[in-house]
Amino acid sequence: MTEKTKKVFINNDNMATFVCPKCKKQTTADVSEYKDINKAVRIQHTCSCGHSQTVLLERRKFYRKNVNISGTYVLPQEGIRRPMTIKDLSRSGLKLELTGERVKVGDRLSVVFNLDNPQKTLIKKEVIVKTASGCMIGTEFCSRDPNNAIDKAYDTAIGFYTFS
Secondary structure (H helix, E strand, O other), rough: OOOOOEEEEEEEOOOOEEEEOOOOOOEEEEEHHHHHOOOOOOEEEEEEOOOOEEEEEEOOOOOEEEEEEEEEEOOOOOOOOEEEEEEEEEEEEEEEOOOOOOOOOEEEEEEEEEEOOOOOOEEEEEEEEEEEEOOOOEEEEEOOOOOOOHHHHHHHHHHHHOOO
16 A cells, blocks of 8 residues: 555445545445455545545454554463564454464464553453464454443443554
8 A cells, every 4th residue: 555545444334534635625425336245445535626636445344553563372282371462453352473473374362462552551452363373363353242341341441542
């Protein structure tokens, strides 16, 4: 993605809100025609002020924030705490960089880390490995139950963090 290309998220109603970098005017438009395309979708958006910009339509359910946060993980069957670095984070999961250890798709890990926000919020969650490519691991949180107070607290903390 070039420096000039901005991500625009598609909501559950297939609407996207464009913000003009020149005049800051917000425009919401139906982008449902792009929702089923299985590759990156870049479109040209022209504001009523005349400014034109290329945007990347992001179809992920939750915003993913690039980070560089240290933490630890445990494979429950081993019980050994190992270091990890979180490379991106969303309300639904995280991308991890592991050193040396190999995990496989389907493995469950217990992860512990502090957000790098002013409160240094402690996060303890169980994740399941969804993708594994060398030392880069894509995971999804196992539990996201809004009726569970602990899950709700972690989801809220991560939600606020990713949008800060």
